[in-house]
Amino acid sequence: MNELAAVASQIRRDIVRMVHGVSSGHPGGSLGCTDFLTALYFKVMKHNPVFDMNATDEDVFVLSNGHISPLFYSTLARSGYFDIKELASFRKLNTRLQGHPATHEHLPGVRIASGSLGQGMSVAIGAALTKKLNGKKNLVFSLHGDGELDEGQIWEAVMFAAHHKVDNLISTIDWNGQQIDGPTNKVMNLGNIREKFDVFGWTTLEMNGNDMDEVVATLEKAKSLTGQGKPVAIMMHTAMGKGVDFMEGTHEWHGIAPNDEQLAKALAQLPETLGDY
Numbered sequence: 001m002n003e004l005a006a007v008a009s010q011i012r013r014d015i016v017r018m019v020h021g022v023s024s025g026h027p028g029g030s031l032g033c034t035d036f037l038t039a040l041y042f043k044v045m046k047h048n049p050v051f052d053m054n055a056t057d058e059d060v061f062v063l064s065n066g067h068i069s070p071l072f073y074s075t076l077a078r079s080g081y082f083d084i085k086e087l088a089s090f091r092k093l094n095t096r097l098q099g100h101p102a103t104h105e106h107l108p109g110v111r112i113a114s115g116s117l118g119q120g121m122s123v124a125i126g127a128a129l130t131k132k133l134n135g136k137k138n139l140v141f142s143l144h145g146d147g148e149l150d151e152g153q154i155w156e157a158v159m160f161a162a163h164h165k166v167d168n169l170i171s172t173i174d175w176n177g178q179q180i181d182g183p184t185n186k187v188m189n190l191g192n193i194r195e196k197f198d199v200f201g202w203t204t205l206e207m208n209g210n211d212m213d214e215v216v217a218t219l220e221k222a223k224s225l226t227g228q229g230k231p232v233a234i235m236m237h238t239a240m241g242k243g244v245d246f247m248e249g250t251h252e253w254h255g256i257a258p259n260d261e262q263l264a265k266a267l268a269q270l271p272e273t274l275g276d277y
Helices: 003-022 027-031 033-045 064-080 084-089 120-132 152-163 194-197 214-224 260-268
Strands: 060-063 138-146 169-176 202-208 232-237
Touching: 003 027, 003 033, 003 064, 003 084, 003 214, 003 260, 027 033, 027 064, 033 064, 033 138, 033 214, 060 064, 060 120, 064 120, 120 138, 120 152, 120 169, 169 214, 194 202, 194 232, 202 214, 214 232
Parallel strands: 060 138, 138 169, 169 232, 202 232
Antiparallel strands: none
């Protein structure tokens, strides 16, 4: 098991333990996007765990689909932003680790409150334009769910980014085909998402979001395509619930927590590599 895969395995353990601990949360999308966020924070993105809200000389990450907060919190803790023991406070009273990330609690690593779907793209564009205005060469990364693309604000922002040549932005779509009410093609069929971004004037890439080597290579390629007059979008194919066989590929685990027996079964499939919190 290579270093990034080892980190991802531990983060997946954190996710299922966190949601089990309070019998609430969103394990499905969190597990599916684990390889992506691991690659981003532990390999690709320039960031500093000594937290600076303004990210003056850093890259910025915007989590738009804020319900996958267990993944975000574990990644931040494992990256050194705060003590991993704090993961045990997930969704508990007066915690900094709320069900959706919030800025009021001043949790290091969290720059926007997210979870109201559709808003993250606009925020990411604003951050990217700020970098440009300040003469900074850093990049802004954002992550979105495919079901989130049902929101009209996303497409207004997509048009804006292309028109204004926001070419320091890399937005990734978790194209897992599932949302809370069922398969995306039954809830609201968006057709070929990549073709839509192409037509809207973005540079697009596609990848298997559960193949760590491919994720790293695609993110690096996306970085090489910035600064050329177009924002970059990555269509990321993932399996919701990846890593836990009985959770994989179904919307049923979008927003429910495993019971004791299910937790034990899940943990048996996920090697403990960095030590549990």
